[in-house]
Amino acid sequence: MKKLLLFTFISILGYTHVSAQEVQFGAKAGLNFASVFGDRTDNFETVTAFNYGVMAEIPISNVFSFQPEVLYSGQGYSFGDDTVALNYLNVPLMAKYYVIKGFSLEAGPQxxxxxxxxxxxxxxxxxxxxxxxxxxxxxxYKLDNGLNFSARYNIGLTDIDDVEGFSGTNKNGVFQVSVGYFFF
Incomplete structure (x- = not known):
């Protein structure tokens, strides 16, 4: 079993070669549909805001890539006539698996x-x-000319509240659609 694992690992490494010319850099922008979920959030509604930033795609193999990003992200929630805007600098670290040419499944921490x-x-x-x-x-989905489209959902894992005396937990939830372009 150990020999099989070692052979598999070496085979993967044999197919993994990244040169500086294969790394792509780009920019992206889009819309966020954000809210907060958790304790006492029944009356909270979604707010629409913008996201924009820069990204790089680093190929690991023919079907796997690593895509770090730095994004401004407008988030928050509304209740009644009031809106709470939470503006973040987010750093997603996305793993991309290309199911077919151009189409990828993405997951990663932020x-x-x-x-x-x-x-x-x-x-x-x-x-x-x-x-x-x-x-x-x-x-x-990424076109050969560098134009790309993405849709993702961010599931917040951290309690965003820092209210003294509040024992509840509230977390961000953001659906994000973006259009981007890889320059080189």
């Missing part, structure tokens, strides 16, 4: 840093944790 909040004067801007961790699951 680390987010809260840049600022806008709470429509509710006075809760200091009630949020500054770091958010989540997992992304999605689909992508």
């Amino acid at each position: 680390l987010g840093f809260l840049l600022n909040t806008n709470d429509d004067g509710l006075g809760i801007e200091d009630d949020f944790n500054t770091v958010d961790f989540g997992v992304n699951l999605g689909l992508g």
